Amino acid sequence: MNKREGRLAKQNKLRQLLLSSPYVLWSIGFIILPLVMVVYYGLTSRDGGGFTLENLKLIWEPTHRATLILSVQLSVISTILCLLIAYPLALALRSLRLKSNGFVILLFMLPMWMNFLLRTIAWQNILEKNGVINMLLSAVGLPKLNIINTPTAIVLGMVYDFLPFMIIPIYNVLSKIGDDVIQAAADLGANYFQILWRVILPLSKPGIVSGLTMVFVPSLTTFVISDILGGGNILLIGKVIEQKFKMANDWNAGCGLSLVLMVFIFICMAIVQKYDKDSEGTSVW
Amino acid sequence: MAQENKLITLENITKKYGGQVVLDDLNLYIRENEFLTLLGPSGCGKTTTLRIIGGFETPDTGRVIFDGQDITNLPPNKRQLNTVFQKYALFTHMTIAENIAFGLKIKKKSKQYIQDKIDYALKLVNLDGFGKRMPDSLSGGQQQRIAIARAIVNEPKVLLLDEPLGALDLKLRQDMQYELIRLKNELGITFVYVTHDQEEALTMSDTIMVMNQGYIQQIGSPEMIYNEPKNAFVADFIGESNIIGATMIQDRLVEILGAKFACVDEGFGTNQPVDVVIRPEDVDLVEPEQGTIQGVVTSLIFKGVHYEMEVEANGFTWLVHSTDLSPVGKQVGIKVDPFDIQIMNKPESEDEEAVGINE
């Protein structure tokens, strides 16, 4: 009996191993290995290959530091804007009570299926000196706006490109909140804003946190958007890293900066999640 | 009934979902301090009626009057009543104590007052010391009791309860039935209680409203509903019964399965087809020659307090409850006391049978 169980357990383990092997191979090949390489290049010097922290220290160079600060500023603004737009939208979508969630998801995924570059270039056309907006403005006799090649244009592009990443996780948690819970709050005397503040908002925190992550990270690292809408005038940290690889052909510096950025993102996310956990259940008094 | 006695009145309430009529011209009043139970099979509109009183649903037509005021369009948070929901609806992101405190915090009560109320309510529902736990960590029955606690700390004029004991086991259920009645008397709250358990309804209520398919079948005290059901549906739904097609020969005489029985009902006309209801415990088994009709025992089950027997007589299977045992195969006579025979008008069509127009 025992022997047989032992054999069965062994067989099960083997089966699990076999079944998971493609995923394990994938992870090793496309996640672990590149990471190891980034760490390796980031921590070695370009000429000798010996261990060094010089590549990491590059971030303290005044130009790089300024770039990082600007990148953080723009991505924080974009992330907050996304949240402010997405939350009411997701609330409205929830109250529509659409039968199939798939439809809503599709609605917001559809523009994302269009090429990322194409979408961003479309914005370029809209914001340009002689673009759609300015044509409309001059048609009604208003002065032209100078948006293109400014941080505003970049923020606009980021918000437009990454908004679905905010809407979908928030809509997902909101649609899981039962009507009866909201009705119970109303029953206990809460008006709409009290229900929103004390029930809906705290219950949707997990969606907000993942939305924040999913918008903040690509905003911080993007270089395509700043390229197209910033006209190359505005250097963001993603662009700097790209330049290290492609223009300077300095993989070590590029990897070093990437590492710093990764750690920075990691710390940001840890803070957000820690705050989320801490505030749970204690904020009511 | 005195006018000022009516706390809630529902007037001509109709509610449709899509094309489906869920409530059809419902009229009902609830007196102050009454324990009213809405009783009926699943899907008959009990929850819908409760939700209209609670303000979560607006009726298509009709009015809801509360304390003399039309509250048909008043939102739930402005109504002086609280609800215990069928699926508890606790706030999963708050501790038990915070759940109970929710309504009181909205009303800006003092911290001390709230703490006292939490302690009092937890004791009341037998969950002392659960204040710091999260709802997810409680069993269904415990969550249900927290839902009750969360509602009563607000001291509402009316408490609406939608099958609040549905998730509890028999013992706890009976305990909670007593607790709820005690609570009601202590706090002087009017209860509107939904259940599909007829025993619970009979035990707890001052008044029972039996519903079927959106229509009120009968409203009355538990004794009235049980002893004088208005129609076959009520008779069948409340307790077990023998429902037999019969002919009213004349006042106080009815022919059942070819035999004449004395009864106490009058005013049904002569030679009218009617339905009679005879409760199983009201059927007396006697020696064949002493019975009004004769039959043979075909089944016997021991039920604890009594025996349940089936007797084939004149082509009908009679359900009989008795503490005296009659073995299978025994020839028996059937006797029924006149006041134990309840006469009801026959529904004229199947439609009427469903909706209970025959009142």
Ligand SMILES: Nc1ncnc2c1ncn2[C@@H]1O[C@H](COP(=O)(O)OP(=O)(O)OP(=O)(O)O)[C@@H](O)[C@H]1O
């Ligand atoms: N929001 C709704 N949309 C459509 N139909 C509904 C809705 N709410 C209730 N109904 C329908 O109305 C009828 C009555 O429902 P209700 O919930 O009042 O029944 P109930 O008597 O409480 O039943 P149960 O004992 O199963 O809780 C049912 O047929 C139900 O399908």
Ligand SMILES: [Mg+2]
């Ligand atoms: Mg119900």
